[in-house]
Amino acid sequence: MSREDWAFDLAMAKAAKIDGFAMNIAAGDPNTDAVLAAAYSAAEAVGDFKMFLSFDYLSMGAWGIDQVINKINQYKSSPAQFRYDSKPLVSTFEGVSNIGDWSGIKSATGCFFIPDWSSLGPAGFASHLDTADGAFSWDAWPEGAEDKTTEADEQWTNMLSGKPFMMPVSPWFYTNMPNWHKNWLWRGDNLWHDRWQQVIRLQPAMVQILTWNDFGESSYIGPIHQGSVPEGAEYVVDMPHEAWLKFLPHYIDTYKAGSSTTFPFNSLVASPEEGITFWYKRNPGKSGDNGGTTGNNPAQGQPALAPELVSQDIIFVCALVAEPSDVIVSIGGAGTSLRATHSGINHFSVTLDGRTGVVDFKIQRNEREIISATGPEITNSCKNGLVNWNAFVGSS
Known part of the structure; x- marks a missing residue:
C-alpha cells in the first residue's frame, strides 16, 4: 500500500x-x-x-x-x-x-x-x-x-x-x-x-x-x-x-x-440517517463442491464439521430506523416481512428456504417506502463449481 x-x-x-x-x-x-x-x-x-x-x-x-x-x-x-x-x-x-x-x-x-x-x-x-x-x-x-x-x-x-x-x-x-x-x-x-x-x-x-x-x-x-x-x-x-x-x-x-444496551437513533451520533446493512453468502452451502473446507480448524484440535452446518443459509440484516417500521426482504421476488420495533438498530435474519435470485430490501412506514437497497443474486451456480463461503456485504 x-x-x-x-x-x-x-x-x-x-x-x-x-x-x-x-x-x-x-x-x-x-x-x-x-x-x-x-x-x-x-x-x-x-x-x-x-x-x-x-x-x-x-x-x-x-x-x-x-x-x-x-x-x-x-x-x-x-x-x-x-x-x-x-x-x-x-x-x-x-x-x-x-x-x-x-x-x-x-x-x-x-x-x-x-x-x-x-x-x-x-x-x-x-x-x-x-x-x-x-x-x-x-x-x-x-x-x-x-x-x-x-x-x-x-x-x-x-x-x-x-x-x-x-x-x-x-x-x-x-x-x-x-x-x-x-x-x-x-x-x-x-x-x-x-x-x-x-x-x-x-x-x-x-x-x-x-x-x-x-x-x-x-x-x-x-x-x-x-x-x-x-x-x-x-x-x-x-x-x-x-x-x-x-x-x-x-x-x-x-x-x-457505557450506559445502554440499545442503539439509539439520534442521541449519540451526529446527523444520523436511516438505512440498511445486509450480508450473506451468494452460494447456498450445498449448491456446489465445498472445496475441502471444514467447519472448525482441526489443526487446533477442533472437531471437523461439514461447513454448511456452521455457516448457515441465511440473510442477515440491520435496519437503522427513527421509529418503528416494516422491513421487507425479498429473494427472487418472494418477500418476507419483518417488524423493526424500536428506534435505532434492529437486527434480523431471514432463512433462504431454498430461494435464490436477486435480494431486495425495503424499509416502509405508514405504507410509504423510506429506504431501499438491492444485493446481488443468490445462486446455485458456483464459480469453478466451488461454494464461496465468504460474505457479500452491502448497504442502502
Whole structure:
C-alpha cells in the first residue's frame, strides 16, 4: 500500500469512529520498514488517529529482543503513537516461547505491554501477570455450529483482576489458502451485530477489530485495494465488506457511553440517517463442491464439521430506523416481512428456504417506502463449481 492508500484507509476508519490501527508486523518481512513509515506518516497527517505495533511471532518466526526494542523506540515518540497510561502501547500475536524477553524490552522502551498469548488460555496467562500489563485475546469466533458467547471474555477479564482487557470483535472467518495449509471457516452469521452487543454489556477497556484488511481470512472490513488480495483467494473478488462500517459509529458511541444496551437513533451520533446493512453468502452451502473446507480448524484440535452446518443459509440484516417500521426482504421476488420495533438498530435474519435470485430490501412506514437497497443474486451456480463461503456485504 502506498502512503495515499494508507491515507484513504485511515480517513475511512476515522469516519467510522475507529480510533487507530494495530500494525501486525512479522520478523524478517522486507516490507515492514516501508509500510510502517507510510502508515505512521499518514496517521500523523490525518490527525487524531493512533497506531501501535503488534509483533507477530508465528508467521515468519520469532522476533529478536534488539529488533523489538529498536522498532518500539523508533515509533514511540510519533504523534500518532497510541499511548495507554501515558506509555506507548505494544502488543503481539502469540510469542509464548519468548515471554522471558519482555522484562528487558519493557525496561528499554517504557512500553505498556498487552500481548496476545491466547494459546495459553486465561489459566496459563495468569502466571505471567508480572510481565504483562493486560491481555488481548484472539478468541473472536465461536467453535462449531454455535453462536459466540462471552464466556471466554469473562474468563480473561476475571483472570486479569483489574488489569485492562482488549476484547476481540470480528465479523467473519473463512480461509482457503493451500500454500499456507489453511482451509476452514468459523461461524460469522450474526456475529458482527451480536458481538457489539456483548462489548456494550461487558465494557472492556479496549476493543480490537479483527480485521481491517486480512483478505485471506475473509475477516476484512476495509476496502479491497488493487493487488491486495492474496494469491489464490478468489473468494474475495467482488465481495466487498466495507458496508460493515456503516453502523459502526452507533455501536462505538454506545460502547463508549457505557450506559445502554440499545442503539439509539439520534442521541449519540451526529446527523444520523436511516438505512440498511445486509450480508450473506451468494452460494447456498450445498449448491456446489465445498472445496475441502471444514467447519472448525482441526489443526487446533477442533472437531471437523461439514461447513454448511456452521455457516448457515441465511440473510442477515440491520435496519437503522427513527421509529418503528416494516422491513421487507425479498429473494427472487418472494418477500418476507419483518417488524423493526424500536428506534435505532434492529437486527434480523431471514432463512433462504431454498430461494435464490436477486435480494431486495425495503424499509416502509405508514405504507410509504423510506429506504431501499438491492444485493446481488443468490445462486446455485458456483464459480469453478466451488461454494464461496465468504460474505457479500452491502448497504442502502
